[in-house]
Amino acid sequence: MTTRLIDESLFDGADPPRLVGARCTGCRTVVFPRQDSCPRCSDGAMTAHVLPDSGEIWSWTVQSFRPKEPYRPPAVGHQPYALGYVDLGEILVEARLDIPRRLIRIGLPVRLTTVEAYRDEDGTRILTFAFGSAAEDER
Amino acid sequence: MSRPEEIYVVGCGMHPFGRDESVSGMDMAERAIREALADAGVAWADIGYAAGGSDVSGKPDTLVGRLGLTGVPFVNVQNGCATGASTVLAVANALRAGEASLGLAVGFDKHERGAFHVSAARYGLGDWYAETGMMLTTQFFALKTQRYLHEYAIGERALAMVAARAFRNGSRHPLAWRRKELTEEEILGSAEVSPPLTQYMFCSPGQGAAALVLARGDRAFDLCERPVKLASLAFRTRRFGSFEVFAPWLPPGPHRSPSVDAAEAVFRGAGLRPSDVQVAQLQDTDSGSELIHLAETGLCGHGEQPDLLASGATDPTGRIPVNTDGGCLAGGEPVGASGLRQFHEVVRQLQGRAPGEQVPGGPRVGFTHVYGAPGISACAVLTV
Numbered sequence: 001m002t003t004r005l006i007d008e009s010l011f012d013g014a015d016p017p018r019l020v021g022a023r024c025t026g027c028r029t030v031v032f033p034r035q036d037s038c039p040r041c042s043d044g045a046m047t048a049h050v051l052p053d054s055g056e057i058w059s060w061t062v063q064s065f066r067p068k069e070p071y072r073p074p075a076v077g078h079q080p081y082a083l084g085y086v087d088l089g090e091i092l093v094e095a096r097l098d099i100p101r102r103l104i105r106i107g108l109p110v111r112l113t114t115v116e117a118y119r120d121e122d123g124t125r126i127l128t129f130a131f132g133s134a135a136e137d138e139r
Numbered sequence: 140m141s142r143p144e145e146i147y148v149v150g151c152g153m154h155p156f157g158r159d160e161s162v163s164g165m166d167m168a169e170r171a172i173r174e175a176l177a178d179a180g181v182a183w184a185d186i187g188y189a190a191g192g193s194d195v196s197g198k199p200d201t202l203v204g205r206l207g208l209t210g211v212p213f214v215n216v217q218n219g220c221a222t223g224a225s226t227v228l229a230v231a232n233a234l235r236a237g238e239a240s241l242g243l244a245v246g247f248d249k250h251e252r253g254a255f256h257v258s259a260a261r262y263g264l265g266d267w268y269a270e271t272g273m274m275l276t277t278q279f280f281a282l283k284t285q286r287y288l289h290e291y292a293i294g295e296r297a298l299a300m301v302a303a304r305a306f307r308n309g310s311r312h313p314l315a316w317r318r319k320e321l322t323e324e325e326i327l328g329s330a331e332v333s334p335p336l337t338q339y340m341f342c343s344p345g346q347g348a349a350a351l352v353l354a355r356g357d358r359a360f361d362l363c364e365r366p367v368k369l370a371s372l373a374f375r376t377r378r379f380g381s382f383e384v385f386a387p388w389l390p391p392g393p394h395r396s397p398s399v400d401a402a403e404a405v406f407r408g409a410g411l412r413p414s415d416v417q418v419a420q421l422q423d424t425d426s427g428s429e430l431i432h433l434a435e436t437g438l439c440g441h442g443e444q445p446d447l448l449a450s451g452a453t454d455p456t457g458r459i460p461v462n463t464d465g466g467c468l469a470g471g472e473p474v475g476a477s478g479l480r481q482f483h484e485v486v487r488q489l490q491g492r493a494p495g496e497q498v499p500g501g502p503r504v505g506f507t508h509v510y511g512a513p514g515i516s517a518c519a520v521l522t523v
Contacts, residue, residue, distance in 0.1 A: 007267040021388070029379075032388040033265065040379045040390075059289075061281035061333040063272055068253065070269045083273060085282060085389060092389040094273055094282075106289050117271045128271045 003125040006117055009033060010129065012050050019112065019129055021091065023049035030091040052088045053112040054134055060084030060097060060104050072118035072126075086110055086131050096130040109134035141356035146231045147366035148521070149354045150179025151483045154247075156347035156470040157316035164196025167348035167476075168247035169205050175243065179352040179362055183207045186352070187239025190214040190229040192222035192246045194474040199245060212238075220422065220511025221374060222246055223349070223478020224519065228372055230353050240355045247348035248473035262385050262513060276424070276512065277341065279384040281333035284427025288335060291442035295335050298426035299323035300448040302340050302468055305423060308455065309469025312495030314480075316345055317469040340426040345471025349479035351486070365490045367505075370520040371408030375401040377514030384512045398508065401516040402436040405506075409520035413437035416520075417502035418488045419459060420481035422510040423466040433461070436508050436518065455496040463488060464495055478517070481507040489523045 010033050011017040021032035026044020032051060038044055066078035082097040082104055097104060098115050110131035117128040141147070152174025154167035168191070176183060183206045191199025191213065200213040212233075218225040223246040230242035257276075259269040268274050288295070303323050309315035321339055329338040359366040375397040377383055382394035406412060419438060423429035434441045438459055447453060453461040464470060464484040467477055485505035487493045505521040 006271065007265055009265070010267065029390065059282045059286035061278055061285055061335075062331070063275065063278060063333060064331050067269075067272050067275055070259070070266060071272045071274075072270045081272065083278065085286075087391070090391070092391065094387050094389075096271065096273075106286070128267065 001123065001125055003127055004120070006126050006128045017114065017129075018053055019051040019093065021049050021051050022046040032091060032093055051091065051093065055086045055088040055110060057097070057104065057106055057108045057110055058085040058087040058092050059106060062101065074116055075119045096128065098130040098132040103133060141359060143355050143357040144235050145356035146234055146369045147354050147356060147359035147363070148351050148369065148482065148486050149359050149363035149366050150175045150177075150181070150352035151486050152176075152178055152350045153314055153480060153483045154348040155314045156345055156473065156476070156480065158345060164193060164247045164249040164346065164348070165202060165205070167249070167346065168193075168199065168202055168245050168350070171247070171348040171350040172202070172206060172243065172245050175350040175352050181241060181352060181362065184209050185241050186211055186243045188212055188230055188233040188242040190216055190226040190242075190244050192216035192218065192226045192475045194219070194222065194248050196247055196249045196475070199247070202245070219513075219515055220474060220509045221478065221515045221517040222475045223480075223482065224372065224374060224507070224509055224517030226479070227351065227353070227369070227482065227519070228374055228517070231369055231372060234353060234355050240358050242353045243350060244353065244479065245348065245350040246475040246477075246479040248475040249346035250344035250473060252344070264385065264387065268385075268387060273387070274385060276384055277333050277336070280425045280427055281336045283382060283431065284425070285335055287427065287431050293430070293442065293445055295327065296323060297430055297445040297448055298335060298340050299326040301423065301426040301429050302326045304448070304454060305462055305465045305468035308463055308495060309465025312464045312469070314494055315465045315469045316471045317465065336425050336427060342424055342467035342470075342472045345473050347470065347473040347476040347480065349476050349483045351479060351482055365523060367486045367489050368522045370411070370522045371405045372517070372519045373401045373404035373408060374517040375404065375515070381514050383514035396435050396510070397514055397516040398432055398435040398510050401518040402508065405518040405520050406437070409522070411504060411520060415504045416459060416506040417504050418463060418485055418498050419461050419506040419508070420466065420485055421461055421508045423462055423468050424472065426468070428510065429462070429466070432508055432510065436506070455498050460498050463493065463498060474511075478507070478509045481509065482519070482521070485521050489521060
């Protein structure tokens with residue numbers, strides 16, 4: 001089955017993919033996704049910047065009800081899913097959490113992964129970024 | 140004696156909030172305006188400057204077709220949750236500049252049921268953000284609340300206390316939507332939306348309208364027995380480092396909200412302190428937001444909320460009554476109208492004629508606060 005990343009501009013093109021943001025050459029502020037100007041200072045150019053692939057959960061919640069469009073549910077239909085902000089040191093990134101709810105807590109070490117967001121009309125699996133438990137990953 | 144450039148509220152009107160399929164947003168706005176004009180004892184033709192706001196229910200300036208084609212300048216405002224405050228700001232500044240001596244501010248909305256429908260492109264975000272199910276205001280409030288409870292070691296019961304008080308106040312208010320009291324257990328046990336927030340800890344998009352007649356100081360006391368002075372009004376957008384709705388990323392903390400900036404500015408402008416406030420309105424899109432806003436506006440310290448709530452200090456009979464009309468939780472959230480609902484309630488409290496439970500002892504200092512996407516806040520201090 002073919003797969004595709006939901007938006008190439010979020011990733012670095014490597015396998016496995018890493019998230020790519022941008023960093024200001026002036027004030028060193030890191031942003032995600034990439035943008036061409038710095039939200040902090042009016043100086044400096046923005047250059048592509050690969051984000052760290054591990055960090056820890058900074059905050060989390062669960063989406064219980066099915067969101068309205070343009071949300072696209074997975075092939076099995078909407079199931080409650082966890083998401084949160086992950087502290088990567090230089091930036092906090094909002095992401096789906098591919099972790100059983102009972103294990104989710106603020107401070108939990110996590111590592112970048114991908115999950116299926118939905119299937120395209122032709123059956124292509126559309127992947128988006130997520131963070132899974134770092135401990136589970138090492139097992 | 141009042142000075143001419145001081146601005147006063149001399150009349151207010153409000154259409155009940157809730158759900159009523161028989162009236163449109165414009166219908167409600169017209170009724171609120173006519174009530175405000177009658178309250179001030181003036182006619183539409185006396186209004187020299189007007190501003191109106193609505194998020195989804197039409198162009199406010201078309202109301203002149205119903206009220207009278209007097210040629211009055213009428214500014215339309217669309218400013219999210221700060222829409223109401225922005226209409227007051229526009230009118231107050233015009234009166235202060237001498238453009239007119241009497242002005243009118245109106246806000247109204249009528250939303251479809253369920254969570255707000257949002258477009259990624261409208262917020263400058265890629266489609267992936269909404270398609271993957273991260274573009275929901277409810278998630279933001281849950282994520283901010285989750286982190287806040289963790290940082291200040293606050294339990295989830297505090298969230299239930301906020302909602303229980305809102306519904307208790309709403310049950311005694313003739314203009315509120317949710318008029319049934321709920322226990323803390325019922326609130327904690329209601330359907331989970333996004334933890335730590337449950338169904339009854341969230342307000343619902345709804346409908347409603349509210350209007351104010353404002354006057355310059357040299358007219359106010361002729362028109363109104365007890366005009367309420369707009370002592371200060373401050374509106375701020377976010378600065379770098381704030382934690383806002385629809386944010387795919389955040390910088391490392393500390394995160395400073397525009398509510399902090401707006402509150403500091405408004406108290407400085409009024410020459411008063413948060414501890415002087417005797418009746419307050421705080422944006423309570425959800426229980427967590429009110430809990431956080433209590434501290435961000437300076438009404439209490441971070442982490443003090445559970446004790447404050449448990450002691451009854453935020454009840455109408457307490458030291459610092461909050462959302463005496465039930466706020467957004469009991470009133471629902473018609474985006475364009477909520478800010479002016481806050482003014483309506485505080486003005487009526489300061490005049491000693493609250494529609495619901497009156498704060499005892501003749502309060503003299505009132506406070507309003509709104510907060511919304513994409514990181515805006517407006518605060519006002521009202522005095523008698």
